[in-house]
Amino acid sequence: MGIFSRTRDIIAANVTDLLDRAEDPAKMIRMIILEMEETLVEVRASAARTIADQKEMRRHIGKLQGLQDSWTEKAQLALSKDREDLAKAALVEKQKAADMAEQLSHEIEVLDEALKVSEDDIAKLQAKLREARTRQNSLVTRMESAHNRLRMREAYAGEKVNEAFARFDMLERRVDMAEGRADALGLGQGQKSLEEEIADLHSAEKVDAELAALKASMTSSRGA
Known part of the structure; x- marks a missing residue:
């Protein structure tokens, strides 16, 4: 009809x-x-x-x-x-x-x-x-x-984006743990030696570099 x-x-x-x-x-x-x-x-x-x-x-x-x-x-x-x-x-x-x-x-x-x-x-x-x-x-x-x-x-709510955020959370947790260990080692101790301070700097640089790379990757994915 x-x-x-x-x-x-x-x-x-x-x-x-x-x-x-x-x-x-x-x-x-x-x-x-x-x-x-x-x-x-x-x-x-x-x-x-x-x-x-x-x-x-x-x-x-x-x-x-x-x-x-x-x-x-x-x-x-x-x-x-x-x-x-x-x-x-x-x-x-x-x-x-x-x-x-x-x-x-x-x-x-x-x-x-x-x-x-x-x-x-x-x-x-x-x-x-x-x-x-x-x-x-x-x-x-x-x-x-x-x-x-x-x-x-x-695309933004997809599995890959969720995985990236999970990795981001994990890295932040690793940074927190590293900072916590550094703070704990300093408890009850005097001033660190020069070698210890340099080693801490190297460790922090690696974590910061990986964190920066992940952020850049996520920014690039959103722009696409």
């Missing part, structure tokens, strides 16, 4: 409201556009049939006008031969042709009004179709943006 039951429904439809109430807006907008395109084709086909009917009626009116002229000539001929009865009969046939031509002219006027309505409907349908296609393009752009953001968040 379609979304719209007739052309007027499409023209009066609020596309934004339909999308807001849809569970799947992307699917809904595709269905809306498809129905609008199909309805536009149907309205144009109906207008084409109306135009064809009008042309046929005008041709028929032309033939009826020729028939009226023919009956007029026949009536004149009958009168010239003193056959008033035949002249009257010819004029009756002429009137029948005139009445039929008048009826067809009226039908053409009715079809003219229908064509004006169809032309107005086509213009409004085209406007609605442009609106729907614009909304579809907007939805596609928003969906792509949302997917990109999701991929970025998944």
Whole structure:
């Protein structure tokens, strides 16, 4: 079953409201556009049939006008031969042709009004179709943006990032332990020897260097 039951429904439809109430807006907008395109084709086909009917009626009116002229000539001929009865009969046939031509002219006027309505409907349908296609393009752009953001968040919340933070925590713990040992060794002791101080500096440099490298690696990963 379609979304719209007739052309007027499409023209009066609020596309934004339909999308807001849809569970799947992307699917809904595709269905809306498809129905609008199909309805536009149907309205144009109906207008084409109306135009064809009008042309046929005008041709028929032309033939009826020729028939009226023919009956007029026949009536004149009958009168010239003193056959008033035949002249009257010819004029009756002429009137029948005139009445039929008048009826067809009226039908053409009715079809003219229908064509004006169809032309107005086509213009409004085209406007609605442009609106729907614009909304579809907007939805596609928003969906792509949302997917990109999701991929970025998944990347930041991924296993590799978690492992890097775990290593970072471990290194910080190692630094704390090294500092703790250094502080503990100093308890109750006098001033360190020159060799001990130099050894402590080497140990601290290695830990600091590894910590700096890890930080640089994580910064580079986030920038990517």
